[in-house]
Amino acid sequence: MxxxxxxxxxxxxxxxxxxxxxxxxxxxxxxxxxxxxxxxxxxxxxxxxxxxxxxxxxxxxxxxxxxxxxxxxxxxxxxxxxxxxxxxxxxxxxxxxxxxxxxxxxxxxxxxxxxxxxxxxxxxxxxSALYASPLSITSAAEAADWVLMAGDESALPAIGTLLAALPEGTRTVVFAEVADRAEEQPLPGPVGATVRWLHRDGAAPGRRLVEAVAAADLPPGAPFAWLAGEASAVRTLRRHLVEERGLPKASIEFSGYWRHRCTQDDAPTAEDLADAREKLAQVQVQVQVRAEAR
The missing domain is CATH 2.40.30.10 (Translation factors)
Incomplete structure (x- = not known):
């Protein structure tokens, strides 16, 4: 390869x-x-x-x-x-x-x-195809009742491309945390997609995002969730969706793009390594499911 x-x-x-x-x-x-x-x-x-x-x-x-x-x-x-x-x-x-x-x-x-x-x-x-998720946003959206996306400004480029790829009519809810109102930007998406902008205004990275998702009255049905941004916030959001909202882990795609007060050159923490192992295991399950469906 x-x-x-x-x-x-x-x-x-x-x-x-x-x-x-x-x-x-x-x-x-x-x-x-x-x-x-x-x-x-x-x-x-x-x-x-x-x-x-x-x-x-x-x-x-x-x-x-x-x-x-x-x-x-x-x-x-x-x-x-x-x-x-x-x-x-x-x-x-x-x-x-x-x-x-x-x-x-x-x-x-x-x-x-x-x-x-x-x-x-x-x-x-x-x-590299080696790092591409085997679960496409299109197939995930078709298998779910609706789509949830949550991330900070580092995730907006990915959110933009994912929204553009969704089938028309896909019910979609996006939570996007940015520094302040001036950082909002146009996002594409299917008709009916709801984008809720959250302004940090000096709060710790990820705090507004976690609070907003936890307090939200989300649509009924089984969603596909996509989470990305500051690693500890993504970890907290995923735990909330699994433990308090009852989402299966397999229906959540997650990535910690960056770490507060750390750089990519710093050594990974034990939690970072645990996330990486679980993500790898999830990808292996997705590959197996797709292979069996052929």
């Missing part, structure tokens, strides 16, 4: 909200699978200080081989690597749009995006 590796160049930078930059990249070579499915993640590689472009190892036939080559790059030259959702591929082009949440110079991705200009170059790895 090959893993695409390419350089991408900035061709356009737009502020869609005061704290969100939508950056359009043109790839040297873009895999045909990019932009063909919702909630599709790639890894962007950022240059170290003094580098005009990041140092990239060559492509590999598998994800682990590429990662070994990445780790073999001497640390002072090894690029910082962060995961992002493809917001959109421009039809018929080698161009992709990716949204960046800007939170100052507290991380390499935000610092780079805040100063990005046309001509700047990054590396892009993926997408």
């Amino acid at each position: 090959s893993l695409p590796v390419t350089y991408v160049q900035v061709i356009e930078v737009a502020r869609i909200t005061p704290r969100t930059a939508r950056i359009t990249f043109r790839a040297d070579e873009l895999d045909a699978s990019v932009g063909t499915s919702p909630d599709q993640q790639v890894k962007l590689c950022f240059p170290r200080p003094g580098q005009a472009a990041p140092v990239l190892p060559g492509p590999s036939e598998d994800a682990t081989g590429w990662y070994r080559a990445y780790l073999a790059v001497p640390e002072p030259q090894r690029p910082w690597m962060r995961s992002f959702t493809v917001r959109q591929r421009r039809p018929g082009t080698e161009e992709v749009e990716i949204d960046f949440v800007l939170h100052g110079d507290t991380g390499p991705a935000s610092a780079w995006a805040g100063r990005a200009r046309p001509g700047d170059r990054l590396g892009m790895v993926g997408p």
Whole structure:
């Protein structure tokens, strides 16, 4: 299973909200699978200080081989690597749009995006089918009575692509937590989709989201739930849906995109590792169910 590796160049930078930059990249070579499915993640590689472009190892036939080559790059030259959702591929082009949440110079991705200009170059790895969920939003929505989505601003690109992929008429409820009213942004979706915006206004990340879902009078029936954002908030929401709302774990797709006061370079906690094991087990069950249905 090959893993695409390419350089991408900035061709356009737009502020869609005061704290969100939508950056359009043109790839040297873009895999045909990019932009063909919702909630599709790639890894962007950022240059170290003094580098005009990041140092990239060559492509590999598998994800682990590429990662070994990445780790073999001497640390002072090894690029910082962060995961992002493809917001959109421009039809018929080698161009992709990716949204960046800007939170100052507290991380390499935000610092780079805040100063990005046309001509700047990054590396892009993926997408990889190895990390794609076998449960599509379309099949999940068709099997459920309605769809629940909940996330913070880091999840909005994925939520946007998922909403656009839902069958017309799908009853959908979205809870979206952002810093304040100015961070709200247009989202696509089927007619009748309800989007409830939650403003942190200085509260801890995820607090408004957890409180709103826990207090909500949700529609009747069995939903499919999709949760993403700050890891501890996602964990709390999932526990609430399972233990207090009675949702089966198999009907919840979840991802902790980031951790409050931690970076992706920090070691995972015991709870992070437990989430990863459970997510892997859930994916294995989904694969088995699909195989038996064939």
